[in-house]
Amino acid sequence: MQILFLHQNFPGQFRHLVAALAAQGRHRLVALGQPQAPGLPGVEFVRYRPKRDPAKSTHRYLHGMERAVLAGQAVIETLLSLKRQGFVPDVIVAHPGWGEALYVKDVYPAARLIHFCEYYYHAEGADAGFDPAFPLTLDDRARIRTRNALHLLNLEQCDVAVAPTAWQKSLHPPIYHDKIRVIHEGIDTVLAAPNPDVRFTLPDGRVLTRQDKVVTYVARNLEPYRGFPQFIRALAQLQAERGDVHALIVGGDEVSYGSKPKDAANWREKMLAEVQLDPARCHFVGKLPYLDYLKVLQVSSAHVYLTYPFVLSWSLLEAMAAGCCVIGSDTAPVQEVIRDGEEGWLVDFFDQDGLLARIGQALEQDTAALRRAARERCLAYGIERGNAAWLELIGVG
Missing domain, CATH: 3.40.50.2000 (Glycogen Phosphorylase B;)
Structure with a gap:
C-alpha cells in the first residue's frame, strides 16, 4: 500500500503509527511537512514551504484561513510533482489543522482521506473564556466562529476522522460524529514506567x-x-x-x-x-x-x-x-x-x-x-x- 502523511511538524502525532507501518515492511510511506519538521528515518520526507505569509490587508479573523490556503496550495504543488513521478497514495493521513489537506482530494480523488481532528473551537464550554483572568469579548467570539470555517471544510471532505479523546470528539458538530473514531495515538508505557532507584x-x-x-x-x-x-x-x-x-x-x-x-x-x-x-x-x-x-x-x-x-x-x-x-x-x-x-x-x-x-x-x-x-x-x-x-x-x- 502507498500511504501519504501530511503534518506541518511531521511526524507529530503520527510517530508511533509510522513506525508500525514501516515495521510491516510492505508499504511505501511518503510524508510532507514544513521546513522546521524533524522528519523520521525510513520515511520519504518532502519539505514544502508556503510562498508567503498572509497579507497585512487581510481581515485579522481570516489570517489563519489565508495561511491555511497558502499551505494547501504549497502542498498540492508538491503533490503534483510526486504524481508525475508515479506516486499515487491509497490512503492519506493528515493533520488538517493548518490547511495542508485542503486540496489533496483535487489531486488524488480516489485516495481515502483520514483526518486527525484534534480540536474544534467554542466560545463557551471549553478553553475560551474558562479563565476569568482572560474574559472573552464579542470580537473574540466572532474570531472563534470564523476560525472554525477551516475545520468545517476539513470535516466535510474527509472520509473518516480520528480524535484522541471522547471529549475532543464531542466538541465537533454532532452531524459529523459518525465520521469520527476515538483513537489515542498512545504513549510508550515501557519507557515511561516506575523506577524506585531513579536519581x-x-x-x-x-x-x-x-x-x-x-x-x-x-x-x-x-x-x-x-x-x-x-x-x-x-x-x-x-x-x-x-x-x-x-x-x-x-x-x-x-x-x-x-x-x-x-x-x-x-x-x-x-x-x-x-x-x-x-x-x-x-x-x-x-x-x-x-x-x-x-x-x-x-x-x-x-x-x-x-x-x-x-x-x-x-x-x-x-x-x-x-x-x-x-x-x-x-x-x-x-x-x-x-x-x-x-x-x-x-x-x-x-x-x-x-x-x-x-x-x-x-x-x-x-x-x-x-x-x-x-x-x-x-x-x-x-x-x-x-x-x-x-x-x-x-x-x-
Whole structure:
C-alpha cells in the first residue's frame, strides 16, 4: 500500500503509527511537512514551504484561513510533482489543522482521506473564556466562529476522522460524529514506567531520589493554559509552610497556547515577580531530553497537572504510566483518564487551598495504591493499542 502523511511538524502525532507501518515492511510511506519538521528515518520526507505569509490587508479573523490556503496550495504543488513521478497514495493521513489537506482530494480523488481532528473551537464550554483572568469579548467570539470555517471544510471532505479523546470528539458538530473514531495515538508505557532507584541530578550537582519530597510540574511551555500561575502560587505557599520540599518544573518560556503576558517577557518571569520562591529548592530545568524528563516523573512525590478544558497532554499519561501520584484539575479531558481518588486526585482548577491539601497528602501519605492504579489505567493508552486501532482503520491491521 502507498500511504501519504501530511503534518506541518511531521511526524507529530503520527510517530508511533509510522513506525508500525514501516515495521510491516510492505508499504511505501511518503510524508510532507514544513521546513522546521524533524522528519523520521525510513520515511520519504518532502519539505514544502508556503510562498508567503498572509497579507497585512487581510481581515485579522481570516489570517489563519489565508495561511491555511497558502499551505494547501504549497502542498498540492508538491503533490503534483510526486504524481508525475508515479506516486499515487491509497490512503492519506493528515493533520488538517493548518490547511495542508485542503486540496489533496483535487489531486488524488480516489485516495481515502483520514483526518486527525484534534480540536474544534467554542466560545463557551471549553478553553475560551474558562479563565476569568482572560474574559472573552464579542470580537473574540466572532474570531472563534470564523476560525472554525477551516475545520468545517476539513470535516466535510474527509472520509473518516480520528480524535484522541471522547471529549475532543464531542466538541465537533454532532452531524459529523459518525465520521469520527476515538483513537489515542498512545504513549510508550515501557519507557515511561516506575523506577524506585531513579536519581535526578540538579544543575548544581545535588541529587534527588525517591526518598526526597519532590513536587513536579510539566508543560511544553509554562503558561496559563496549563495552570502555571495557579501552580506557582500554590508552590510559593507550600514552600513558605515547609522547608523540605523541592520542586522540579519542566517547560520552556515560549507560547504554545494563548499569548504572552503584557507586562513581562514570559509567564515564568511574570510569576516570579509576583511570588517568593526559594531558589535552592525550586528548580526550573527548561526542556529536557526525553530520558531525563522521565527521571523527573519517576522521582516525583506529587505531580501537578492543571489544564483548561483543552487537548490532553502526553505528559499526563506519561506521568501516570511512570507511577506518579497525580493531582489533576477537575476539567475535561482529564476526567476521562483520572477518577478522583482512584487513579489520582482531581481538584478545582482555581482552588489553591484544595491543591495544597492534596499535595500535602501526597507528600505525607502512602500513595502506592493510587500510583499502581494510575499505571494500570494508562496501559489502555499504550502504543500497541493505539497502533492496532489505527492500522485497522487504515486497513492494514
